[in-house]
Amino acid sequence: METRVNFHxxxxxxxxxxxxxxxxxxxxxxxxxxxxxxxxRASQINGxxxxxxxxxxxxxxxxxxxxxxxxxxxxRESPCFTDKERATLxxxxxxxxxxxxxxxxxxxxxxxxxxSEDELVDLTVAIGQINLWNRLAVSFRSIPEA
Numbered sequence: 001m002e003t004r005v006n007f008h009x010x011x012x013x014x015x016x017x018x019x020x021x022x023x024x025x026x027x028x029x030x031x032x033x034x035x036x037x038x039x040x041r042a043s044q045i046n047g048x049x050x051x052x053x054x055x056x057x058x059x060x061x062x063x064x065x066x067x068x069x070x071x072x073x074x075x076r077e078s079p080c081f082t083d084k085e086r087a088t089l090x091x092x093x094x095x096x097x098x099x100x101x102x103x104x105x106x107x108x109x110x111x112x113x114x115x116s117e118d119e120l121v122d123l124t125v126a127i128g129q130i131n132l133w134n135r136l137a138v139s140f141r142s143i144p145e146a
Contacts, residue, residue, distance in 0.1 A: 005140040021129055028122045033062055034088050037072060038123070039130045041089050042096045044073050046134035053144035055130075084114040088123065095127045 036059040043051035071078040091111040094101045
């Protein structure tokens with residue numbers, strides 16, 4: 001597989017705009033572990049090897065145990081996730097698979113128990129952001145580090 005386009009160029013105005021969103025998300029009130037789980041799960045769903053590899057590594061740096069990381073793709077069957085993490089992962093799946101799920105009320109009601117309205121907006125922006133990065137990386141064949 002060969003990279004089609006290196007979209008990571010910092011001179012790209014589109015990438016500069018995306019990076020401003022990244023800087024906002026880094027400074028918002030959402031926990032970095034929660035954001036990492038969003039990034040990892042959405043990337044798994046979207047089949048983005050580049051992003052799965054990157055966000056797995058970021059979560060390792062946050063000292064998330066391997067067992068926890070290895071079970072993100074099967075979080076519904078795993079007892080290691082908190083109710084808040086489960087709500088986050090369910091919301092991530094619903095928003096990522098929007099065309100199929102239509103983001104059901106049950107997922108909204110569940111995630112709403114754990115996040116304020118402002119946090120829920122930030123959470124959803126974070127999900128949208130990683131979905132956009134995944135689309136860029138998959139479309140342009142970004143190759144993960146070996």
